[in-house]
Amino acid sequence: MTGYKQMTVVSGKGGTGxxxxxxxFAALADGKVIxxxxxxxxNLHIMLHPTVLTTxxxxxxxxxxxxxxxxxxxxxxxxxxxxDAITVDDINEYACEGCGLCTLVCPEKALVLEPALTGDxxxxxxxxxxxxxxxxxxxAESSGRLVTMVRQAAETIAIRDGLDTVIIDxxxxxxxxxxxxxADIDLALVVTEPTPSGIHDMARVLKTADYFGVSCAVIVNKxxxxxxxxxxxxxxxxxxxARAIGRLPYDSVVTEAVSAMTPVVEFAPDSGxxxxxxxxxxxxxxxxxxx
Amino acid sequence: MPSVAANSPAxxTISVAAGKGGTGxxxxxxxLxxxxxxxxxxxxxxLDGDVEEPNADLLMPTVFEDSQPVHILVPEVDAEACIHCGxxxxxxxxxxxxxxxxxxxxxxxxxxGCGACAYVCPVDAIAEVxxxxxxxxxxxxAGSVExxxxxxxxxxxxxxxxxxxxxxxxxxGKVSIVDAPPGTSCPMQETIEDSDYCILVTEPTPFGLNDLKAAVETCRTLSVPHGVVINRxxxxxxxxxDYCKTEGISVLLKIPHERRIxxxxxxxxxxxxxxPEWRGPLGQVFDAIVEEVAQ
Numbered sequence: 123m124t125g126y127k128q129m130t131v132v133s134g135k136g137g138t139g140x141x142x143x144x145x146x147f148a149a150l151a152d153g154k155v156i157x158x159x160x161x162x163x164x165n166l167h168i169m170l171h172p173t174v175l176t177t178x179x180x181x182x183x184x185x186x187x188x189x190x191x192x193x194x195x196x197x198x199x200x201x202x203x204x205x206d207a208i209t210v211d212d213i214n215e216y217a218c219e220g221c222g223l224c225t226l227v228c229p230e231k232a233l234v235l236e237p238a239l240t241g242d243x244x245x246x247x248x249x250x251x252x253x254x255x256x257x258x259x260x261x262a263e264s265s266g267r268l269v270t271m272v273r274q275a276a277e278t279i280a281i282r283d284g285l286d287t288v289i290i291d292x293x294x295x296x297x298x299x300x301x302x303x304x305a306d307i308d309l310a311l312v313v314t315e316p317t318p319s320g321i322h323d324m325a326r327v328l329k330t331a332d333y334f335g336v337s338c339a340v341i342v343n344k345x346x347x348x349x350x351x352x353x354x355x356x357x358x359x360x361x362x363x364a365r366a367i368g369r370l371p372y373d374s375v376v377t378e379a380v381s382a383m384t385p386v387v388e389f390a391p392d393s394g395x396x397x398x399x400x401x402x403x404x405x406x407x408x409x410x411x412x413x
Numbered sequence: 414m415p416s417v418a419a420n421s422p423a424x425x426t427i428s429v430a431a432g433k434g435g436t437g438x439x440x441x442x443x444x445l446x447x448x449x450x451x452x453x454x455x456x457x458x459x460l461d462g463d464v465e466e467p468n469a470d471l472l473m474p475t476v477f478e479d480s481q482p483v484h485i486l487v488p489e490v491d492a493e494a495c496i497h498c499g500x501x502x503x504x505x506x507x508x509x510x511x512x513x514x515x516x517x518x519x520x521x522x523x524x525x526g527c528g529a530c531a532y533v534c535p536v537d538a539i540a541e542v543x544x545x546x547x548x549x550x551x552x553x554x555a556g557s558v559e560x561x562x563x564x565x566x567x568x569x570x571x572x573x574x575x576x577x578x579x580x581x582x583x584x585x586g587k588v589s590i591v592d593a594p595p596g597t598s599c600p601m602q603e604t605i606e607d608s609d610y611c612i613l614v615t616e617p618t619p620f621g622l623n624d625l626k627a628a629v630e631t632c633r634t635l636s637v638p639h640g641v642v643i644n645r646x647x648x649x650x651x652x653x654x655d656y657c658k659t660e661g662i663s664v665l666l667k668i669p670h671e672r673r674i675x676x677x678x679x680x681x682x683x684x685x686x687x688x689p690e691w692r693g694p695l696g697q698v699f700d701a702i703v704e705e706v707a708q
Contacts (some may be wrong), residue, residue, distance in 0.1 A: 134466055136434010136595045141620065161625040162596035163432050184506065202487075204527055205573070216602045216635070219573065221527030222506050235506070246451050260630030263599050266570070294434040295465035298570040317679040318471040319439070326466060326567065333568040338431045347672075348679040372675075378620045 126280040127410040128273075128288040128307040130159070133314060134323030137293035138174075142314045144291045144377050145385040147171035154287040156248065157276035158255040159269040159303040161241065166291045168383055172246030172253045177368065179269065180256065180348045183263045184220040186213055192232035199233060204387045227304070238262070243271050244278070250367065252279045257267040266302035273303070273382030279385035287410060291369070296330045304331055308413045310338045316351035321358055328362040339365035339409060341402055345369035366403040367409075370395050373404075419491035422453045423703045426589045428462075428637075431615060432624025433597035437644035437668065438614045439463070442592040443554075443683040445612075447693040449588055450558045457558050458587050462604040463594045464547060464563040464575045472683040475560055477552035482534035483563075483578045485526030485571075490517045494538035501530035501539060507571075526624045531572040539696045549582070561585070566691060576603045583607075589700075597624075597631040605632070610702050611639040611690065612665065619648040629662065638705060642698070645670040663705065665698045 131147075133140045140161070148156050148170060165389040186199075186208060195210040206223050207217035225233040240262035246253045255266055276288050292303040292310075304310050311330045314324040324340065331338050340359040344357035345352040346369075356366040371394050380387035387396045429442035439461075447460035461469040470477075488510055490502070497510040508575075509524035510517060521544055530537040547565040553561035563579035565572045580603075583589045593604040606613050613628045615621040625641065632639040640663040643653055648670045657664050668674070668684070668691075677687035684691045 133434075135468075136431075137436055137616075162598045163434070163627065165433070165620045165623055168619045168623060202528075202532070205525075216599070217573075218608050219525045219527060219571075221508055221529055222504065222523055223527050223529040223532060226504060226529060260597050260627040260634065265598075270582070295566065295600075297465045297572050297600065298564070299598075301568070301570060315679075318681045319466075319468040322464040322468050322471060329567045344675075347675055348591065351679055374648065377618060380620055381649045383619055407473055 124339045126286055126288055127308045127413065128144065128290065129311055129406065129410060130290040130292045130303050130307050131313060132300060132304065132327050133208055133294055133312060134296065134327035135314065135319050137318060138313050138315045138375065141165045141169065141291055142380060142386060143313050143341065143399060144235040145291065146387040147289055147403050149387050150400060151289060151386040151404045153285045154250060154251055154289050155276045155279045156253040157272050157288060158295040160291050161256045161258045161268050161272065162282060162293060162299065164255060164257065165201065167255055168367040169385055170250060170253060172248045172255065174244045174246045176245045178241050178243040178270050181237040181238055181277050184235040184237045185215050186224050186233050187236045189232045193229045194230050195335040198227045198229060202227045208397060216284040241268060243275060245275055252283070254279065262374060266298040269299050269302035274367050286399045296326050300330065303332065304334060304336050307336055308335045309410060312338055312340045313343055313351045314340060314355060315344045316342055316348040316355050321351065321355050325358055328359065328364055332362065337413065339367045339406065340364050341367060342369045344372040346371050367405045369399060422449060422456055422467050422483050422588045422606045424585055424586050424588060425531060425609040425706060426591065426607065427612060427702060427703065428591040428593050428605040429612045429614060430593035430601055430605055430628060431613060432628035433615065433621055436614045436616045436621060439469050439472060440593055440678060440684050441612060441614050441642050442590050443469050444685040444691065445695050445698060446558045446590045447473060447555045447683065448692050449699060452558045452696065453691065456587050456660065458468050458584065458589045458590045459554060459558050459560050460578045460579055460582060460589060461562040462579055462591050463575055464565045464579065465564045465594060466573050467564050469592050470554065470560070470562060471556045471681050473686060475552055475554040477550050477646055478598040479548045479551045482574050483547040484547050485574050486522070486528060486541035487521045487524045487544040488519055488524060488539045489542045489571045490519065491538045491540065494536055496536055498535060499535045500535065504533045522568055522570055526574065549578050552572055557672060576600065593695055597627045602631060603635055606635050608637055608638050611637045612640045612642055613639055615653055616645045617643055618651045626651060629660065640665040640702065640705065642666045642668065644668045658665055663701065665701055666694055
């Protein structure tokens with residue numbers, strides 16, 4: 123139906139090198155839009171230096187707000203709330219799920235749900251192509267909805283400019299933001315590392331992707347830290363129906379590239395890790411075309 | 414060398430968090446718990462609150478003794494009784510129940526279990542039934558650490574109820590170390606909000622600094638005292654240390670970038686188990702926190 127393919131890079135476990143790999147893909151790929159959906163700890167902009175073209179306010183999840191004038195402290199709200207978020211004299215905005223039950227049970231209509239301004243959505247230009255990203259106010263409620271908005275902004279650009287690919291940096295974990303980042307994509311790329319946690323967390327994200335019917339590929343980063351576990355990682359990936367497309371060597375040049383705020387394929391194009399990333403990208407490009 | 418000291422540790426709840434994932438949060442939380450349990454046997458609890466990706470048990474020998482499911486109540490609509498008024502769908506903020514023509518459909522993965530739909534139903538056509546959203550596993554780690562782990566079910570959107578169930582296991586009279594999920598949004602906030610102190614683990618790179626700043630802002634918003642552990646010290650630059658200095662944030666510990674630490678981690682051995690020389694420095698981290706909280 124759509125003229126473009128979408129790939130999200132996820133990891134389950136954080137810090138496996140997801141953003142470093144994606145920044146290099148951004149430098150290698152032709153005709154793409156870039157999206158950073160790790161709205162909670164967005165880092166891709168550090169590597170790609172976007173110039174912001176448009177900013178849109180993000181009004182996040184609603185929370186309960188009380189009018190102290192109307193409240194008679196009857197305690198109906200406190201008894202009804204299942205998240206221990208409200209008492210007769212306080213509302214815990216971190217515990218509040220914004221479900222609105224308290225507003226329904228309050229006999230004085232002293233409670234209402236109000237959205238809060240929790241972030242900004244940006245459409246930017248980078249030397250590698252257009253980019254959609256966001257900034258969440260620290261301490262604000264995160265949201266799958268902000269992830270969806272970033273993706274919609276990226277897709278709008280892909281349609282407008284007739285681009286082939288949307289490459290998306292995803293959040294860690296397997297919760298609501300990950301679900302939003304992989305919904306209806308063509309391919310999830312899991313960047314993992316050969317450690318017990320890396321394998322465990324990869325398996326959970328592969329199961330999550332499978333639940334939503336998304337095909338997966340796997341890259342083992344820092345593979346030479348533990349070759350035996352790299353084999354095990356690829357075996358577990360295959361067991362979950364994911365294709366292992368390559369291994370990247372551990373190389374301090376990757377960290378140097380982060381410090382230089384430059385994709386490693388540009389920072390050290392002749393390094394082993396850059397060559398391996400370039401090979402992975404050409405495989406992924408083929409995979410995306412064939413999907 | 415377990416101590417026979419009968420004295421009790423300051424019964425603090427210390428969360429270990431990080432804006433950026435993969436900075437060594439679990440390496441620090443497990444090592445701190447193990448070191449304190451050497452000093453204060455049976456007085457230390459470790460709670461793994463990274464419920465989407467719990468893996469503290471993979472870094473230390475753990476014997477699980479008990480597993481309890483975590484349930485929320487989700488709606489089940491009696492199609493016979495339903496009059497298709499649509500009030501339930503109107504009340505639901507999570508889009509977990511919808512009226513499509515004459516049928517009411519539910520999407521249990523999206524349900525937060527708040528009960529608003531059942532409350533507004535004028536004909537009592539909605540029954541609330543338990544749905545498993547995760548589990549709490551309990552056991553003993555590394556000999557004498559009381560270990561509790563929360564684990565969300567695959568494809569479960571709302572992990573808050575698993576976090577709440579986990580936090581119910583924080584007991585007074587013990588030191589409780591809580592491993593928080595990465596990031597700075599709701600899962601992380603819910604985990605750290607009642608802590609006496611929060612250790613923020615970071616790495617000395619532009620990514621680490623960027624995410625540390627967001628985590629510090631979050632701690633400040635929640636009024637949780639906090640300090641920093643710099644992991645993989647030496648890989649990047651001095652910007653994280655300069656930032657901490659400017660902001661008056663204690664740097665509690667620096668763990669150097671060493672391939673042997675990474676290799677031990679990849680074998681499933683946390684810092685103090687692989688390298689006992691780190692026991693002293695971790696004990697000092699606790700002492701520094703006790704002092705900072707007392708002030």
